[in-house]
Amino acid sequence: xxxxxxxxLLQREKxxxxxxxxxxxxxxxxxxxxxxxxxxxxxxxxxxxxxxxxDIIHSYRDLPKCYNQWCSVVRWEKTTRPFLRSSxxxxxxxxTVHATHEDAEQRTIQMLNVYDDFARExxxxxxxxxxxxxxERFAGAESTYTxxxxxxxxxxxxxxxxxxxxxxxAKAFGIQYTDxxxxxxxxxxxxxxxxxxxxxxxxxxxSDDAGLCLPPMIAPTQVCVIPIQQKKDGVLDKAKKLxxxxxxxxxxxxxxxxxxxxxxKFSEAEMCGVALRIEIGPKDIEAGKCVIVRxxxxxxxxxxxxxxxxxVESLMKTMQQDxxxxxxxxxxxxxxxxxxxxxxxxxxxxxxxxIRGMWCGNVECEEKIKEDTTxxxxxMPFEQEEIDGKCVCCGKPAKKLVYWGKAY
Amino acid sequence: xxxxxxxxLLQREKxxxxxxxxxxxxxxxxxxxxxxxxxxxxxxxxxxxxxxxxDIIHSYRDLPKCYNQWCSVVRWEKTTRPFLRSSxxxxxxxxTVHATHEDAEQRTIQMLNVYDDFARExxxxxxxxxxxxxxERFAGAESTYTxxxxxxxxxxxxxxxxxxxxxxxAKAFGIQYTDxxxxxxxxxxxxxxxxxxxxxxxxxxxSDDAGLCLPPMIAPTQVCVIPIQQKKDGVLDKAKKLxxxxxxxxxxxxxxxxxxxxxxKFSEAEMCGVALRIEIGPKDIEAGKCVIVRxxxxxxxxxxxxxxxxxVESLMKTMQQDxxxxxxxxxxxxxxxxxxxxxxxxxxxxxxxxIRGMWCGNVECEEKIKEDTTxxxxxMPFEQEEIDGKCVCCGKPAKKLVYWGKAY
Numbered sequence: 001x002x003x004x005x006x007x008x009l010l011q012r013e014k015x016x017x018x019x020x021x022x023x024x025x026x027x028x029x030x031x032x033x034x035x036x037x038x039x040x041x042x043x044x045x046x047x048x049x050x051x052x053x054x055d056i057i058h059s060y061r062d063l064p065k066c067y068n069q070w071c072s073v074v075r076w077e078k079t080t081r082p083f084l085r086s087s088x089x090x091x092x093x094x095x096t097v098h099a100t101h102e103d104a105e106q107r108t109i110q111m112l113n114v115y116d117d118f119a120r121e122x123x124x125x126x127x128x129x130x131x132x133x134x135x136e137r138f139a140g141a142e143s144t145y146t147x148x149x150x151x152x153x154x155x156x157x158x159x160x161x162x163x164x165x166x167x168x169x170a171k172a173f174g175i176q177y178t179d180x181x182x183x184x185x186x187x188x189x190x191x192x193x194x195x196x197x198x199x200x201x202x203x204x205x206x207s208d209d210a211g212l213c214l215p216p217m218i219a220p221t222q223v224c225v226i227p228i229q230q231k232k233d234g235v236l237d238k239a240k241k242l243x244x245x246x247x248x249x250x251x252x253x254x255x256x257x258x259x260x261x262x263x264x265k266f267s268e269a270e271m272c273g274v275a276l277r278i279e280i281g282p283k284d285i286e287a288g289k290c291v292i293v294r295x296x297x298x299x300x301x302x303x304x305x306x307x308x309x310x311x312v313e314s315l316m317k318t319m320q321q322d323x324x325x326x327x328x329x330x331x332x333x334x335x336x337x338x339x340x341x342x343x344x345x346x347x348x349x350x351x352x353x354x355i356r357g358m359w360c361g362n363v364e365c366e367e368k369i370k371e372d373t374t375x376x377x378x379x380m381p382f383e384q385e386e387i388d389g390k391c392v393c394c395g396k397p398a399k400k401l402v403y404w405g406k407a408y
Numbered sequence: 409x410x411x412x413x414x415x416x417l418l419q420r421e422k423x424x425x426x427x428x429x430x431x432x433x434x435x436x437x438x439x440x441x442x443x444x445x446x447x448x449x450x451x452x453x454x455x456x457x458x459x460x461x462x463d464i465i466h467s468y469r470d471l472p473k474c475y476n477q478w479c480s481v482v483r484w485e486k487t488t489r490p491f492l493r494s495s496x497x498x499x500x501x502x503x504t505v506h507a508t509h510e511d512a513e514q515r516t517i518q519m520l521n522v523y524d525d526f527a528r529e530x531x532x533x534x535x536x537x538x539x540x541x542x543x544e545r546f547a548g549a550e551s552t553y554t555x556x557x558x559x560x561x562x563x564x565x566x567x568x569x570x571x572x573x574x575x576x577x578a579k580a581f582g583i584q585y586t587d588x589x590x591x592x593x594x595x596x597x598x599x600x601x602x603x604x605x606x607x608x609x610x611x612x613x614x615s616d617d618a619g620l621c622l623p624p625m626i627a628p629t630q631v632c633v634i635p636i637q638q639k640k641d642g643v644l645d646k647a648k649k650l651x652x653x654x655x656x657x658x659x660x661x662x663x664x665x666x667x668x669x670x671x672x673k674f675s676e677a678e679m680c681g682v683a684l685r686i687e688i689g690p691k692d693i694e695a696g697k698c699v700i701v702r703x704x705x706x707x708x709x710x711x712x713x714x715x716x717x718x719x720v721e722s723l724m725k726t727m728q729q730d731x732x733x734x735x736x737x738x739x740x741x742x743x744x745x746x747x748x749x750x751x752x753x754x755x756x757x758x759x760x761x762x763i764r765g766m767w768c769g770n771v772e773c774e775e776k777i778k779e780d781t782t783x784x785x786x787x788m789p790f791e792q793e794e795i796d797g798k799c800v801c802c803g804k805p806a807k808k809l810v811y812w813g814k815a816y
Contacts, residue, residue, distance in 0.1 A: 002496055003411075003449070003480055003482065003496050004433075004482075004496070021439070022439045022440065023438075023439050024438075024439065025412075025435045025437070025438050025447075026435060026436065026437040026438075027433045027434060027435050027436075027449065028434065028435075028436045028437065029433070029434040029436065030431075030432075030433050030434075030484035030495075031429070031430045031431050031432065031484050032430065039433075041411070041435065041449070071480075072411055072479075074411065074412075076438035076439050088410055088411050088412070
């Protein structure tokens, strides 16, 4: 899909343009000439896809449709932050069209779960998952679902969203199909995306003062072999053999045989997020072993040379799980409940993390909370509990349990 | 590198901005606010890379540097043409920095040859290769080299370029390094790119009235198995087995077992540029064979079922070579020589293709030729010949042999 959206196309769906127009970059001139119609640099591509759908969708046989693209989008941000909020960012945006509301809802939830599974199982980041309130949902969406991670400073990071548009865009763009009873129907749409913001989440959730700490599954270098006293006879040979053994087992391994000191190499490997380092020196070789050191815990393991591959594989598996567990413990221990406004305000001030509080469903309470505390509603979890009967803000009868928090 | 270039950055190198400013899209507003400085949507990224180089290049030890990115760029075109000329296009742009002019020149030629080899060996497109005249070179470059393909209508298509910038950008941006004698030196740069325009070249050079014809090496579907009388006992089974045999041999194969007629399937496979189709029906199965049909020549080959993989591989190799040979013959038979202006003008009118003609080296002759005939200088070939002593335009002593032609 193209980079530019003509202003008239962006304006087709009322809620969508209202949400995005204030934050788009406008192209007004081509060379020396003023354009007859302004073009916005895509902040997201729903309107472009809709313009395609209206031409290619005619019959129920044409459905469902599923598209995905990786591209840069632009949102004019006043304050930016590396990885978390930048005017231009790379993302993946998926777009689908379905015959029915149910099909669209099913896909919306399916993709949210894909993101949640990926975050947990690959990035080792636990998420809080749920539905956005009307105030926080995507401009033009009927429902927005979100995964929210917790950063070490106690702030929430919206990490991926999935939207059910219902037939709102279809009505605005005239996307209709003939169903199997020969009746004209409006189509139902979804979209979903994650961005390079996830890289920020990985860095913040797992790293420490020594530098990057990366889950083994995504570490570009899983193992770095570091020879000790490498000028001594046979050390470098043995280290290189070890390196090749790891490569042959499809482990992403490197060897640092530069003339830097071992201590310098250790620090560099730590800083760069190498999952495991292997130290091998003359004494190790004599004993037929090496030393494997985990990046996350610094735990040292003596390992027979013939067991290196299986030990590395097992350590990486454990490390991946431990990193998730640590992040999960942090998340779980930074969720607190508030039963009234006093508790709520105190929690925002004193307990970094998510605050669970009941909500009456009125946007006025969300607005008051935001103004008083800067916290916002992050999501209404799928597993609803009634931790209290009253809204944490106004005290009126509560409708929903909400995760609240300060957010990036 | 970012999508936007601040106007002041684009203006840093005088020739570069002169060449590109007339054809860039300008972002002037972010949301409702007018920007203090206009941003252009990158038409190419030299200025962005230079802005990086000046910060990261200090010593000869930092050189060479080599970067590549795939991205969309925007050039404001008045008339557009699918694949060949569009306001936004996807391309690959490589950028390098070197200590010396020689290193830069070597890389410039190396990358031109990479493009030429790729066009010939993978895309089966022969190119005319050489240096651009000063008038036609890239804005800001010291030398531009090009590969030029010939389309069936006799027009040339500039298909890839490689530029040596000398130290011009380095002087404009202050990119200096300390050499091994501790002297401050300006760095030398190159850039080189090909774009989705190559897709246009593939389509135009090889296709025919039946549709796409793609070289087997790049055909997304190399073989389509089409069962004949597929409802007869055993036919579909045998066809599927054949399909799997091909897949197991890493051949990009599909099977069309839809309820369309065989003739329809044949036409569809031809239209989509499937390199080989395999027909298999009851009589073939009885004889233990199938029929393989080449997309380019429609040649039919009877093939024993046990020989399918080797026959397919050999046919694809032959087809790839034959497609190149055909295109090369077309190119060779559409190059004519002109010894004076009368011959030249007549050749442009009557002989579609490249015209070889001597040139005195003055831009006035290029301009006159363009005005009189719309032909332009495409390149000065590396293998120079003196086919005449005089400039084909003005009759003054000739300096260079030039390939001239109308171009897309």
